[in-house]
Amino acid sequence: EDKVVQSPLSLVVHEGDTVTLNCSYEVTNFRSLLWYKQEKKAPTFLFMLTSSGIEKKSGRLSSILDKKELFSILNITATQTGDSAVYLCAVVKAAGNKLTFGGGTRVLVKP
């Protein structure tokens, strides 16, 4: 059975801190891994990762994939209160086009 596991479940930090979110997966025929940010609405796309070791960066957010160890991390530096959200990791398999989501990490950034 395919599995996508995110850790930690939740964390609380203060503005300016750096956070690292983890996503590990066990799926057959892996194609890509996606990160989303979800506030009280639909998920917003952050990154798509298909190759190992290539960091993707967007402002204060960055992410990398390790296809050998089957995990990805999402880093947020210099956190702001607007970064408070649930961060979802999802995996796409080569066969079919479905997203399998992890349970999410809830991040709360305090002023």
Add this chain to the structure above:
Amino acid sequence: DAMVIQNPRYQVTQFGKPVTLSCSQTLNHNVMYWYQQKSSQAPKLLFHYYDKDFNNEADTPDNFQSRRPNTSFCFLDIRSPGLGDAAMYLCATSRAGYNYGYTFGSGTRLTVV
């Protein structure tokens, strides 16, 4: 702007009264998905259309049906909503292929009373 639009944003329905949620897209994506997301849980795939081909998840209750009359529109029908069906329903689209991402609509929050 090309996008995925869900209507309505909020829907209140009575226990057992059929309800239909709609999704339209201007992206010309050939794959459309319906996800159910209950409070504090990850989105769960109900079914998806790959072009006109309907693909149901094994654990999707029979109470949930879907229609895709054309490329742009997809509907989610809940035949007899129960209290346990209260959730956010998310429509998403993608273009099948290795490097294409997914686009989500803004969701419909369903309340069953």
